[in-house]
Amino acid sequence: MLVLTAFAITRTNRLFSSVMLAGMFSLLSALLFVVLDAVDVAFTEAAVGAGISTVLMLSTLALTSRVEKPSRRPPWIPLFVVGMTGAVLIYGTLDMPNFGSHTAPPQTHVSPEYLSQSPEDIGVPNVVTAVLASYRGYDTLGEVAVVFTAGIGVLMLISGLKRRRRRRPEGDKREDA
Amino acid sequence: MGSHHLILRIVTKFLVSTIILFGLYVQFHGDYSPGGGFQAGVIFAVAFILYGVVFSLRQAKQVFPPWLVHKLMALGVLIYAGTGVVSMLLGYEFLNYGAFTQDHPSHGQHWGILVIELGVGVTVTGVMVAIYYAFAARPPRISDEEW
Numbered sequence: 001m002l003v004l005t006a007f008a009i010t011r012t013n014r015l016f017s018s019v020m021l022a023g024m025f026s027l028l029s030a031l032l033f034v035v036l037d038a039v040d041v042a043f044t045e046a047a048v049g050a051g052i053s054t055v056l057m058l059s060t061l062a063l064t065s066r067v068e069k070p071s072r073r074p075p076w077i078p079l080f081v082v083g084m085t086g087a088v089l090i091y092g093t094l095d096m097p098n099f100g101s102h103t104a105p106p107q108t109h110v111s112p113e114y115l116s117q118s119p120e121d122i123g124v125p126n127v128v129t130a131v132l133a134s135y136r137g138y139d140t141l142g143e144v145a146v147v148f149t150a151g152i153g154v155l156m157l158i159s160g161l162k163r164r165r166r167r168r169p170e171g172d173k174r175e176d177a
Numbered sequence: 178m179g180s181h182h183l184i185l186r187i188v189t190k191f192l193v194s195t196i197i198l199f200g201l202y203v204q205f206h207g208d209y210s211p212g213g214g215f216q217a218g219v220i221f222a223v224a225f226i227l228y229g230v231v232f233s234l235r236q237a238k239q240v241f242p243p244w245l246v247h248k249l250m251a252l253g254v255l256i257y258a259g260t261g262v263v264s265m266l267l268g269y270e271f272l273n274y275g276a277f278t279q280d281h282p283s284h285g286q287h288w289g290i291l292v293i294e295l296g297v298g299v300t301v302t303g304v305m306v307a308i309y310y311a312f313a314a315r316p317p318r319i320s321d322e323e324w
Contacts, residue, residue: 043203043212047219052305055226059312137293138271141257144300148254151304155247158311 002028019057026050182231189231196224204298205291214294218253218301226309234313246307253300257293264289 005025009018026049033042197220204217229237261271 040212040216043216044219047216047223051223052219052226052309055230056308056312059309063312137261140293140297141261144254144257144297147304148250148300151250151300151307154308155311 002032015061016058019054019061022057023050023054026053185231189227193224193228196220196227200224204294214297215301217294218298219305221298221302222305222309225306229309229313234310238310241306243307243310246303246310249299249303250307251300251303253296253298253303256296256299260289260292260296 002025005021005028009021009025012018012021026045030042030046030050033039033045200217200220203212203220204214206212225237225241228240265271
């Protein structure tokens with residue numbers, strides 16, 4: 001179904017329906033994450049991917065147009081890039097351990113330590129939260145800073161111009177005074 | 178928005194409170210069940226965005242004014258980094274939550290996680306709502322027939 005939705009996104013040229021299909025795609029991949037027992041990731045995917053980004057895409061659509069422009073150039077270069085990326089990704093999966101394998105690096109490296117130590121060290125039942133907030137507190141601080149910076153960037157790009165125009169007279173007044 | 182979409186508006190009023198309640202659960206129960214500050218922040222933001230979509234941007238801005246949103250963005254980072262500074266002032270390493278309860282380290286971890294998750298949640302809520310305001314403030318009003 002994921003693949004079908006992806007094909008539908010590429011085939012349609014009404015942008016509204018492709019935004020809706022992208023939301024469906026997010027929801028489907030959230031279900032996939034649930035199946036893989038990554039409930040935290042599924043949660044995030046459903047809320048961010050299917051919820052907020054759909055609304056943001058719709059507001060972007062309202063800013064631009066609703067129908068895709070037909071492209072004039074033949075799609076050989078994009079096709080080549082996509083094909084190469086896909087081939088590299090498939091090549092990468094050849095080296096991956098089998099699904100659920102006990103000897104896979106994630107199972108042998110630091111996870112057993114986290115899983116066995118976190119009840120004593122931290123006493124939080126959800127190990128994901130323990131790892132994110134306690135063992136990797138610096139990383140999470142960095143992530144929050146990234147979110148903050150992204151927010152500021154969007155604000156400056158989208159609403160900055162209007163505000164600067166409005167503020168210009170005030171600033172001039174202040175300089176005079 | 179005029180007087181149409183009555184059912185949509187009533188349902189939204191019910192949903193917004195439920196969504197915020199669920200967000201609070203995800204926020205403060207994140208160390209027991211899936212979720213945490215990021216997810217909770219997004220859920221809070223979704224509540225306000227839903228309100229803004231169904232009612233109007235103007236009403237959403239009355240409920241949750243933009244200056245508050247912009248302050249919240251920075252406040253979350255401050256809460257997070259401030260936790261680290263406080264633990265440093267108490268004589269521990271930066272972000273070592275053992276600082277908060279000397280006698281029982283794991284309780285300190287609980288408090289620390291709770292506080293920094295709050296910081297994450299506040300920042301994410303602020304950023305998401307601010308981005309939505311920034312996008313939605315731009316376009317002209319769209320009539321329903323245009324879709």
